[in-house]
Amino acid sequence: MAAREAVTPATSAEAAAPAPLSPSEELLALLDGRRLSPAQRRIAHYLLENLAEVAFLSSMELAERVGVSQPSVTRFAAALGFSGYPELRAALRPIALRVPEAGPHRERVAGNELHAALESDQSNLEALHKYAADPTRLARLGGALAASEPLTVLGLRMSGPVAAYFAYGAARIHPDVRTIDAPGSPAHEALLHAAGAGGTWLVAFVLPRYAAESVAVLRTARELGIKTAVVTDVPLVPFAHLADVLLPVGVGSRSVFDSHAAPMAFAALLLQALADAEPERTQERLESYEALAEARGFYVR
Numbered sequence: 001m002a003a004r005e006a007v008t009p010a011t012s013a014e015a016a017a018p019a020p021l022s023p024s025e026e027l028l029a030l031l032d033g034r035r036l037s038p039a040q041r042r043i044a045h046y047l048l049e050n051l052a053e054v055a056f057l058s059s060m061e062l063a064e065r066v067g068v069s070q071p072s073v074t075r076f077a078a079a080l081g082f083s084g085y086p087e088l089r090a091a092l093r094p095i096a097l098r099v100p101e102a103g104p105h106r107e108r109v110a111g112n113e114l115h116a117a118l119e120s121d122q123s124n125l126e127a128l129h130k131y132a133a134d135p136t137r138l139a140r141l142g143g144a145l146a147a148s149e150p151l152t153v154l155g156l157r158m159s160g161p162v163a164a165y166f167a168y169g170a171a172r173i174h175p176d177v178r179t180i181d182a183p184g185s186p187a188h189e190a191l192l193h194a195a196g197a198g199g200t201w202l203v204a205f206v207l208p209r210y211a212a213e214s215v216a217v218l219r220t221a222r223e224l225g226i227k228t229a230v231v232t233d234v235p236l237v238p239f240a241h242l243a244d245v246l247l248p249v250g251v252g253s254r255s256v257f258d259s260h261a262a263p264m265a266f267a268a269l270l271l272q273a274l275a276d277a278e279p280e281r282t283q284e285r286l287e288s289y290e291a292l293a294e295a296r297g298f299y300v301r
Contacts, residue, residue, distance in 0.1 A: 026095050027047070027048060027051060027092075027095060028048075030080060030091075031044055031080070034079055034080060034253070035079070035208060035209075035253060036076070036079055036253070037075075037079075037209065038256055038257060039068045039069075039072045039076075040075065040076040040079055041255065041256040041257075042066055042067070042068060042256060043062070043066050043068060043072065043073060043076045044076070045256065046062075046065065046066045047092075050065075051092070051095065051096050052096045054092065054096070055089060055092040055093045055095070055096035056089075056093070056096070057089075059073040059074060059085040062085075073085055076088075117252060117255050117259065120250075120252040120253070120259070121252045121259050121261040121262065123250070124249070124250030124251070124252060124261065124262035125261060125262050125265055127249075127250055127262070128249065128262060128265055128266055128269065131266070131269055132269070135273075138269060138270065138273040139273055139276065139277070141229055141245055141270070141273060142270070142272075142273025142274045142275075142276060142277040143273075143277040144200075144201060144227070145170075145174075145201050145203065145229070145270075145273075145274050145277070146174065146274055146277035146278045146281075147200070147277075148199050148200040148201035149174075149175060149176050149197075149198060149199065150176035150177065150178045150194050150197055150198070150199040151170060151174055151176065151177050151178070151199065151201055151203065152177075152178045152179075152180060152190065152191060152194045152199055152201070152202045152203070152226070153166055153167040153170065153177060153178070153179050153180065153202075153203045153204075153205075154179075154180045154187075154202060154203070154204040154205065154206075154214060154217055154218075155167075155179075155180075155181055155204075155205040156180075156181065156182070156183055156187075156211040156213050156214050156217075157209075157211045157213075157214075158207060158208075158209070158257070158258065158260075159205040159206060159207045159211065159214065160181055160205075161260070162205050162207065162231075162260050162263045162264055162267055163179070163181065163203075163204075163205040164179070164181065165264060165267055166203065166205070166267040166270065166271060167179045169267075169268075169271045170203075170271060170274060172285060172286060172289055173271075173274060173275050173278075173281070173282040173285050173286065174274065174285075175281075175285075176197075176199075178190060178193075178194055178199075180217065183211070183213030183214075183216075183217075184213070187213065187216075187217050187220075188216075188217065188220045191217065191220050191221055191224055191226060192220075192224065194226065195224040195225065195226055199226060200227060201227050201228070201229065202217075202218075202221045202226050202227070202228045202229070203228075203229050203231070203270070204217070204218060204221075204228055204229070204230045204231065204243075205231045205232075205263065205267075206218075206230055206231070206232045206237070206239065207231070207232060207233055207251055207258065207260060207263060208233055208251060208253070208258060210232075210237065210238075210239070215238075215239045215242070218230070218239055218242040218243070219242060221242075222242055227244040227245075228242060228243050228244050228245070229243070229244065229245040229247060230242070230243035230245070230246050230247065231247045231249060231263060231266065231267070231270075232246065232247070232248055232249075233248060233249065233250060233251040233263075234248050234250075235248045247266070247270075249262050249263045249266045250262050251263065
């Protein structure tokens with residue numbers, strides 16, 4: 001009888017051992033979860049596409065190739081948790097040495113980053129299901145906002161487009177919506193006038209990078225006795241104590257500029273709650289608007 005070759009079964013630890021990360025995956029892991037400025041994200045994108053080269057450049061050379069200042073490169077290294085650019089470069093070199101010399105590596109790394117950006121948005125959108133699973137909190141907030149006349153909406157800098165979307169929709173179904181979209185004294189005056197007119201709520205979109213002017217407006221709202229519903233990205237923001245209702249919604253940070261896909265979707269949910277709180281008023285206002293739109297030809301047929 002022929003001797004059988006001995007086969008040693010893999011241990012459970014060996015079977016469960018994760019596959020080693022590729023250079024691009026290791027680099028993406030280093031960048032994951034970091035809050036980077038637009039200039040720093042430009043550096044990150046260049047690094048992803050030119051890893052084998054970047055790991056051996058000086059900070060000045062990298063700055064010139066990316067088109068940013070040398071201090072931006074230093075701040076980028078600090079944002080990733082390194083004491084300076086030399087320490088970051090030292091960490092990148094072992095990764096860079098594993099980059100294949102041939103093959104469409106550059107496209108593959110860039111493609112991974114684009115896919116990661118989309119996956120981040122998808123994850124943030126899926127997280128919104130928690131609001132739909134237990135809609136009572138949104139329903140209560142919708143009722144409070146519907147009762148506030150006027151209802152004030154705040155959105156400065158990059159938060160402006162999401163706030164404008166919410167305010168535009170809210171104005172269709174609410175009799176008095178006032179938007180604060182510019183910083184400075186007029187923003188605080190607008191809150192004072194809203195409070196004097198009987199307004200009790202401010203809906204504030206304060207997404208990264210957090211505008212200092214927005215936080216100042218939240219403080220004024222607190223001083224005037226106006227309650228605040230603050231839509232931001234994470235629960236532990238430095239201005240959480242200024243929010244009566246804090247509504248954390250994930251922001252995609254994989255691209256040069258943040259993706260507000262999830263905050264925009266959440267704004268639609270909040271509009272629905274606002275509409276549902278006063279269904280008769282909502283129907284009446286929507287019908288009046290549609291009649292005007294039809295008479296004046298607002299939309300292309």
